[in-house]
Amino acid sequence: MTxxxxxxxxxxxxxxxxxxVRSGKFELLDLEHIAEExxxxxxxxxxxxxxxxxxxxxxxxxxxxxxxxxxISWKITIRNQRRAILLHLKQVPSLKSKLNDSEWxxxxxxxxxxxxxxxxxxxxxxxxxxxSIEDILADGWMPIAST
Numbered sequence: 001m002t003x004x005x006x007x008x009x010x011x012x013x014x015x016x017x018x019x020x021v022r023s024g025k026f027e028l029l030d031l032e033h034i035a036e037e038x039x040x041x042x043x044x045x046x047x048x049x050x051x052x053x054x055x056x057x058x059x060x061x062x063x064x065x066x067x068x069x070x071x072i073s074w075k076i077t078i079r080n081q082r083r084a085i086l087l088h089l090k091q092v093p094s095l096k097s098k099l100n101d102s103e104w105x106x107x108x109x110x111x112x113x114x115x116x117x118x119x120x121x122x123x124x125x126x127x128x129x130x131x132s133i134e135d136i137l138a139d140g141w142m143p144i145a146s147t
Contacts, residue, residue, distance in 0.1 A: 006033040045092050049085065050108060056081035057112035057136065060143055061125055065116075067145030082137055099133050 004012040013030070014037070020028050059078050063070055089096050098104050109129045117123055135141045 003028070006030060045088075045095060046098065049088055049092075049095050049098060050104075050111075052081050052085050052088065053108045053136075054111045054115060056085065057108065057129070058115040058119070060131070060136065061112060061116040062120055063145070064143035065122055065125065065146050066120055070145070078142070079139070082139060085137060105129065105133070 004016055006013045013033070017029060017034060020026070056078060059074050059081070063074055063078070089099075106128075113125045116125060129136075131143065
């Protein structure tokens, strides 16, 4: 078996590592890179949650601050992101702790405000999130439109 280097073809490397595990050839495993890849799986799951939360909150901001532009597509995006987030949390329950992490939520809020500002041209969004995480994720909940 020719060993593929991690740096040259990660897919071939991953397949070889899996084959080595299945065949019990543990002494040939690239343990350092395997550990990195395992850690990256967790980071990837966190990035997906963060990305969906930013998109959801940005749309809730647009809903509140651009009441005249509210439409079905925003509502669909909000509903779909909520469902996807709840499914993701069900599949990866350890991520639920992120929803109680005030530092993480501040970053999410800042990113959502930035995205909403970019999309709307508005800059009058609150400094901190005025909604509870329960409201943000509640099916059917929408912020009251600003006048």
